[in-house]
Amino acid sequence: MPKASFRPAGDRAIVASFGEAINEELNAAVLGLDRNLEEDSIAGVIETVPTYRSLLVYYDPAKLSFRRLERELAKRSCSLSNAAPRSGRTIEIPVRYGGVYGEDLSDIARYCGLSEAEVIARHSDRDYRIYMLGFLPGFAYLGGMDPSLAMPRLDTPRKAIPAGSVGIGGEQTGIYPLASPGGWRLIGRTPLKPYDPRREPPILYRAGDFVRFRSVDDEEFEDIRASL
Amino acid sequence: MSSGFRVAKAGLQCSAQDSGRIGYQSYGIASSGALDLRSLAIANILVGNPEGEAALETCLAGPELEIEVGNVMAIAGADMEPKLNGEAVPQYAAFAVSPGDILSLGAAVTGCRAYLAFAGGLDLPLVMGSRSTNVKCGLGGLEGRGLRAGDRIGFRSPLAPLDPDPRRRARTEDFSGRVATLRAVAGPQDEFFTQAGIDTFYGAEFCLTERSDRMGCVLEGPVVQAKGKTDIVSDGIPLGAIQIPSQGKPIVMLADRQTTGGYAKIATVIGADIPLLAQRRPGEKVAFKRVSVGEARRDALTEIAQLAELRRHIERGG
Numbered sequence: 199m200p201k202a203s204f205r206p207a208g209d210r211a212i213v214a215s216f217g218e219a220i221n222e223e224l225n226a227a228v229l230g231l232d233r234n235l236e237e238d239s240i241a242g243v244i245e246t247v248p249t250y251r252s253l254l255v256y257y258d259p260a261k262l263s264f265r266r267l268e269r270e271l272a273k274r275s276c277s278l279s280n281a282a283p284r285s286g287r288t289i290e291i292p293v294r295y296g297g298v299y300g301e302d303l304s305d306i307a308r309y310c311g312l313s314e315a316e317v318i319a320r321h322s323d324r325d326y327r328i329y330m331l332g333f334l335p336g337f338a339y340l341g342g343m344d345p346s347l348a349m350p351r352l353d354t355p356r357k358a359i360p361a362g363s364v365g366i367g368g369e370q371t372g373i374y375p376l377a378s379p380g381g382w383r384l385i386g387r388t389p390l391k392p393y394d395p396r397r398e399p400p401i402l403y404r405a406g407d408f409v410r411f412r413s414v415d416d417e418e419f420e421d422i423r424a425s426l
Numbered sequence: 427m428s429s430g431f432r433v434a435k436a437g438l439q440c441s442a443q444d445s446g447r448i449g450y451q452s453y454g455i456a457s458s459g460a461l462d463l464r465s466l467a468i469a470n471i472l473v474g475n476p477e478g479e480a481a482l483e484t485c486l487a488g489p490e491l492e493i494e495v496g497n498v499m500a501i502a503g504a505d506m507e508p509k510l511n512g513e514a515v516p517q518y519a520a521f522a523v524s525p526g527d528i529l530s531l532g533a534a535v536t537g538c539r540a541y542l543a544f545a546g547g548l549d550l551p552l553v554m555g556s557r558s559t560n561v562k563c564g565l566g567g568l569e570g571r572g573l574r575a576g577d578r579i580g581f582r583s584p585l586a587p588l589d590p591d592p593r594r595r596a597r598t599e600d601f602s603g604r605v606a607t608l609r610a611v612a613g614p615q616d617e618f619f620t621q622a623g624i625d626t627f628y629g630a631e632f633c634l635t636e637r638s639d640r641m642g643c644v645l646e647g648p649v650v651q652a653k654g655k656t657d658i659v660s661d662g663i664p665l666g667a668i669q670i671p672s673q674g675k676p677i678v679m680l681a682d683r684q685t686t687g688g689y690a691k692i693a694t695v696i697g698a699d700i701p702l703l704a705q706r707r708p709g710e711k712v713a714f715k716r717v718s719v720g721e722a723r724r725d726a727l728t729e730i731a732q733l734a735e736l737r738r739h740i741e742r743g744g
Contacts, residue, residue, distance in 0.1 A: 205614040208694030209722030211664040213614045218659055232452075247451045247662035249686050254662025256451075259697070259726040264719040331454040332660065332686030335563050339660075375454075376563065395553055395565050401453040 336375035445478025488531020504537025545585035649674035666695035
């Protein structure tokens with residue numbers, strides 16, 4: 199397992215970095231330390247932000263010094279290093295592919311030399327690992343898309359993409375958690391609300407979980423939307 | 427919800443902010459909260475509130491409020507020459523307001539952001555544990571947006587009347603210096619920069635551009651030279667992080683920042699000095715001074731003690 203190095207990120211946060219790459223091993227180490235802090239908290243730690251390859255730990259300098267927190271995190275990350283990485287939940291995301299919800303599906307099919315049905319099949323046949331959340335509330339950085347579905351982003355981003363849109367940008371796929379501008383190719387939309395500030399927790403998933411897309415028809419899309 | 431005041435004129439970027447939304451950054455949700463937490467704390471202490479209670483934050487120009495319920499309030503931060511029914515009222519001191527009073531703030535004479543605290547706090551819903559407004563995400567505060575003319579906000583538990591009490595005042599802070607020196611801890615990615623770049627960063631003066639807001643301050647100045655590209659594998663962005671995108675101009679990340687990002691961070695402004703930056707206006711200058719984490723911590727502890735002393739002074743009268 200990768201070894202952590204520690205650096206101050208100002209006087210109220212410390213970053214535990216496990217490397218520089220995007221891969222499951224580094225991310226598992228990050229999430230292992232994050233879950234450890236969740237289960238066995240350190241007094242004075244305020245919150246954490248797990249990312250691809252590092253864990254940012256915010257702390258209260260009135261309760262903890264950098265040196266003490268660094269020592270504690272180093273000790274924990276060493277003892278975790280032999281533990282098997284734990285897997286998260288798998289969250290099923292129903293998607294209405296194509297049509298008005300995924301207006302770029304036909305372009306992707308043409309670009310990739312596949313039928314639309316094959317694009318849908320390859321997009322919904324696997325679990326995608328959530329490496330981290332960031333950029334927007336609930337925006338999940340997913341890993342593991344079939345490379346045959348890769349297509350460059352739009353040259354000119356759309357001004358407004360509806361919440362729940364599912365898209366492909368380069369070699370990545372993802373879900374827009376709220377309406378925003380964006381340049382990804384849209385292949386469908388989920389009736390779920392990945393982000394709802396009135397719900398607790400407000401986001402359906404977290405780093406370490408897996409997402410699996412499931413193709414639904416108009417009727418099921420409307421049923422799910424109505425049931426929320 | 428009964429109304430404590432009606433907004434007659436909204437001012438600029440006026441929004442409810444408290445000490446921030448804690449515990450949701452791992453979901454990509456910014457902490458938000460007052461940019462100048464020190465001024466927020468002082469205004470709140472003056473009216474007997476917890477330091478992190480929600481208050482109005484206004485930027486460069488203040489609002490005009492029609493008071494509908496009597497209460498006690500205080501204003502700290504930028505000097506916007508507040509007037510009550512046309513008569514000047516002091517900042518950094520509590521004063522009583524009565525139904526029918528008109529409180530008006532003008533343009534900031536010095537500083538950038540003023541904080542208007544009301545005893546008992548603002549009657550706004552807690553969203554994810556905070557009343558702070560995050561306009562980008564349409565979250566918190568009043569319907570997730572800044573104030574507009576015609577809005578009404580209530581007081582949760584107004585404190586009125588208050589005896590005129592000379593103790594309910596604090597030393598006025600001065601934000602008028604030519605250059606604000608911001609102390610910063612090196613890293614976490616200073617190895618991306620050349621020694622010349624690091625010398626430039628700590629030696630030069632930088633100017634706040636108009637593209638400065640609650641997400642971050644974009645600075646103009648000499649190019650901070652990097653060894654190569656400054657793109658990194660995305661990681662967490664702490665408050666005060668100084669990102670240097672590849673064109674070499676620093677951006678200091680503030681309360682409404684993205685939680686993660688992919689630019690190298692040469693240094694991070696210490697918590698105690700974020701308020702100094704929050705009070706700089708576009709066109710004004712900042713410089714950076716390198717400090718150790720240990721020095722910064724001593725300063726953080728001193729500030730906590732000072733605020734506690736202010737509260738003791740006000741509440742026990744000594």
